[in-house]
Amino acid sequence: MITIALAKGRTLEGILPLWTAANLPVPADLDDSRALVFEESSEQYGIVRFLLAKPADVPTYVSFGVADIGIVGKDVLIENPKDVYELLDLQAAQCKLCVAGRPEDKDTRPRRVATKYPRLADQYFRSQGVSVELVTLSGSIELAAVIGLADRIFDLVQTGATLAANGLVVFDEVLDVSARLIANRSSYRMKRNLVDEISRRITSVLAAEVGR
Amino acid sequence: MTFDLPQTWAEQPVGMRDVYPEQAKYRRDIESKLLAFFEQHGYHMVSSGAFEYVDTLLRGRQVQEADDWLRWFDPNGRMVALRPDMTPSIARMAAPLVASGTKEIRWCYAEKVFRRSNDPASLSWVSGKAAESTQVGVEWIGPAANRADVDLLALCQRSVEHLGLADWQMVVSHAKLTASLLEVLGLSQEARETLMQYLIRGDYVGFRQVHADYGITEDVLGALAQVNPLDHGSLSAFLTYSREDNPTTQRVWKLWDELTEFASVLAVQGLTEHLSFDFTLTRDLSYYTGIIFEVFVPGVGAPVALGGRYDDLLAQFGSPAPAVGFTFEVERLLTALTDGRWLAESMGKGDVR
Numbered sequence: 001m002i003t004i005a006l007a008k009g010r011t012l013e014g015i016l017p018l019w020t021a022a023n024l025p026v027p028a029d030l031d032d033s034r035a036l037v038f039e040e041s042s043e044q045y046g047i048v049r050f051l052l053a054k055p056a057d058v059p060t061y062v063s064f065g066v067a068d069i070g071i072v073g074k075d076v077l078i079e080n081p082k083d084v085y086e087l088l089d090l091q092a093a094q095c096k097l098c099v100a101g102r103p104e105d106k107d108t109r110p111r112r113v114a115t116k117y118p119r120l121a122d123q124y125f126r127s128q129g130v131s132v133e134l135v136t137l138s139g140s141i142e143l144a145a146v147i148g149l150a151d152r153i154f155d156l157v158q159t160g161a162t163l164a165a166n167g168l169v170v171f172d173e174v175l176d177v178s179a180r181l182i183a184n185r186s187s188y189r190m191k192r193n194l195v196d197e198i199s200r201r202i203t204s205v206l207a208a209e210v211g212r
Numbered sequence: 213m214t215f216d217l218p219q220t221w222a223e224q225p226v227g228m229r230d231v232y233p234e235q236a237k238y239r240r241d242i243e244s245k246l247l248a249f250f251e252q253h254g255y256h257m258v259s260s261g262a263f264e265y266v267d268t269l270l271r272g273r274q275v276q277e278a279d280d281w282l283r284w285f286d287p288n289g290r291m292v293a294l295r296p297d298m299t300p301s302i303a304r305m306a307a308p309l310v311a312s313g314t315k316e317i318r319w320c321y322a323e324k325v326f327r328r329s330n331d332p333a334s335l336s337w338v339s340g341k342a343a344e345s346t347q348v349g350v351e352w353i354g355p356a357a358n359r360a361d362v363d364l365l366a367l368c369q370r371s372v373e374h375l376g377l378a379d380w381q382m383v384v385s386h387a388k389l390t391a392s393l394l395e396v397l398g399l400s401q402e403a404r405e406t407l408m409q410y411l412i413r414g415d416y417v418g419f420r421q422v423h424a425d426y427g428i429t430e431d432v433l434g435a436l437a438q439v440n441p442l443d444h445g446s447l448s449a450f451l452t453y454s455r456e457d458n459p460t461t462q463r464v465w466k467l468w469d470e471l472t473e474f475a476s477v478l479a480v481q482g483l484t485e486h487l488s489f490d491f492t493l494t495r496d497l498s499y500y501t502g503i504i505f506e507v508f509v510p511g512v513g514a515p516v517a518l519g520g521r522y523d524d525l526l527a528q529f530g531s532p533a534p535a536v537g538f539t540f541e542v543e544r545l546l547t548a549l550t551d552g553r554w555l556a557e558s559m560g561k562g563d564v565r
Contacts, residue, residue, distance in 0.1 A: 063339050063340065063513065064335050064338065064339045064513055065338060065339060065511070065512065065513025065514075066513075083339070083340045083341070083414070083514070084414060085414035085416060086414060086415045086416055086417050086418070087416050087417070088416070088417065089417045180417060184513050185340075185414065185513065185514060185515075186508045186509075186512055186513050186514055186515065187513070189381055189383050189490075189506075189508045190381055190508050190509075190510055
């Protein structure tokens with residue numbers, strides 16, 4: 001039995017093709033169900049239990065050991081470090097952490113920054129030698145710049161479509177982000193064969209993609 | 213519908229946890245069972261105060277380790293901290309005895325240890341850094357590596373079995389071997405230190421990225437996982453990278469010979485059934501010099517027991533002596549022994565042995 005915590009939304013959608021290509025068990029009717037726990041049984045892995053969690057909560061489930069392994073974006077791991085093993089870069093669900101804002105603010109000095117990543121944003125602006133006020137929001141960060149609550153936003157950008165639709169532009173690209181396979185420290189020792197088999201399969205799919 | 217605010221009872225600080233009658237007794241029973249077992253094996257119980265000067269605790273350690281401690285200034289303006297583990301206090305107590313000629317010291321203890329944490333106690337007990345937790349352990353000062361290490365691992369394994377745990381795994385590593393193997397690969401000291409930091413943090417993605425940046429294209433982590441002292445030839449997975457015979461490779465071979473000798477004694481004594489070697493296992497305590505090991509059980513997210521050899525620590529306290537020890541994390545043990553029901557209402561009398 002192995003329990004896998006998956007970050008709902010963008011990350012989950014991004015890694016499903018890879019997961020399927022690696023011939024790993026996938027929860028059935030994932031899309032049309034509102035359930036949060038799925039169980040599949042497979043000959044090779046025994047019972048595989050999937051937990052669907054908010055991205056920021058995946059490292060928590062894994063560090064407490066209620067999930068053996070998890071899949072979550074690197075952004076979450078940097079913003080909220082937990083005692084977990086970061087085993088693999090899945091090179092999926094890729095996006096960029098960016099500083100963005102209204103075009104007319106581009107050449108002004110940053111004053112107030114809206115973000116879901118207060119720690120990272122603080123480190124970034126410190127490294128730029130500017131002191132800013134941080135406004136921590138939990139979603140739709142673009143709104144803060146549109147209505148003038150902040151003159152910068154510090155957020156993930158995948159396609160840039162949301163930014164463009166709100167008349168915002170990217171000022172600076174800070175960090176490349178992709179989905180990571182993480183493991184609980186005890187599960188990695190107790191269920192080493194299962195975890196290694198899963199990462200081995202993913203690695204070989206990734207290697208094949210590079211070769212293509 | 214009305215919501216009557218309850219009477220305002222006194223609050224409890226974050227991370228602290230009350231333990232009610234049967235549960236508290238069960239915890240004390242386990243502590244006593246372990247202490248009695250250690251005493252049977254020639255260890256004598258000691259105790260010390262809950263806080264120490266920070267500069268005492270920091271002997272042989274990195275300054276940043278203190279970030280995890282609960283620190284404040286005493287009335288004389290010196291910085292003190294609640295002990296994060298018992299080893300520094302034991303070293304402080306033992307050093308004068310060693311200086312006055314005592315050849316061997318075997319002590320055991322059952323004490324609370326403390327860390328900074330904002331996580332609720334019941335969860336942080338099983339996951340890692342709890343604000344307050346109970347450690348029952350032994351320290352053995354005097355004997356050098358190898359045979360003493362075997363005896364200590366045997367004691368740890370026997371105590372796990374004495375507690376009635378059936379499904380457990382002991383993982384053994386060495387504080388010096390991994391860094392030396394990185395040196396064999398021709399990595400600079402700076403690169404090695406960076407890589408060891410990634411290993412300690414468990415960031416294997418970052419580890420691969422860094423050694424690739426330094427021009428090492430081989431799968432170093434994979435090779436580290438292949439290295440197994442129970443098979444003397446398994447080191448060749450690593451040493452094929454460096455065919456030269458230089459002081460570094462000679463040092464690695466010497467260390468390897470000691471480790472394989474150690475492993476073969478473990479095998480002869482029947483201690484390898486639940487034991488595996490894994491040289492990706494590292495510890496952020498900088499004072500370890502020899503073997504390090506951890507014991508894992510299913511359902512608990514962090515090791516239930518952990519220990520290692522620290523031959524240089526006593527010198528930091530004024531009288532050099534080799535030493536080795538381990539400790540049990542009692543709350544994690546309780547979680548394993550009661551299948552997670554230790555703090556649940558349903559822990560009936562039948563569970564208390």
